[in-house]
């Protein structure tokens with residue numbers, strides 16, 4: 715657990731609060747306040763910033779702006795013009811998600827971990843508590859720059875600039891963690907990255923996926939096909955759960971997001 719005394723239920727955070735919901739307040743658990751302070755402070759954004767975020771997070775705006783490969787990169791780069799665009803450091807919703815993610819990883823310590831789509835490294839700081847070494851990667855140059863600044867001089871973190879649609883991180887990891895990433899890919903890109911991602915997990919290692927359900931589970935069509943931008947937590951997580959070499963350790967479907975922990979089977983001996 716990240717902290718104690720946090721009593722909100724999963725239904726307490728409404729969809730629009732994802733973008734414009736309450737910030738962490740001084741009365742929140744110490745671990746969360748510490749994180750918020752490290753990432754820029756509590757209660758920072760104003761009305762204009764909240765409005766900009768709301769527009770940029772609208773499902774249709776997102777679909778339009780990420781409809782082509784180059785566009786999705788430009789979209790993220792533009793989002794990072796404002797530091798911490800998803801308010802990961804300060805929003806109550808996001809901290810509940812972080813807490814649920816860390817709970818999912820509880821009970822195991824990892825050697826080498828990979829975080830895909832690490833952004834500015836806000837969740838990376840939590841992963842470090844559970845892992846000896848974290849490779850955190852993202853394709854946004856602004857995000858990578860801020861993450862590198864955040865971890866300058868911190869042993870055990872390596873921040874890399876990499877687009878997983880076009881390159882592999884290299885090597886195998888005891889934990890691959892991937893949250894809120896795949897919605898921004900076409901179905902074809904997703905299938906390609908998913909097939910490669912399974913191979914990034916070392917035998918006996920874990921793959922942890924976290925994706926929001928409230929907006930994205932609207933699509934795609936029942937036959938699994940759909941237009942660009944119609945990826946959903948259901949499609950994403952079900953795809954990985956069907957991989958023969960992975961066993962499902964936990965699959966939590968909360969009202970706002972789904973968290974799945976899969977373990978790659980050990981290679982057969984002899």
Ligand SMILES: C[S@@+](CC[C@H](N)C(=O)[O-])C[C@H]1O[C@@H](n2cnc3c(N)ncnc32)[C@H](O)[C@@H]1O
Nearest residue numbers: 790831832833852853854876877878879893894
């Ligand atoms: C919605 S943010 C999620 C950030 C963080 N993982 C979280 O859970 O809050 C998606 C992140 O993935 C990164 N990203 C998106 N597509 C990517 C790709 N193809 N390769 C690497 N990073 C990517 C974006 O730059 C952004 O930082």
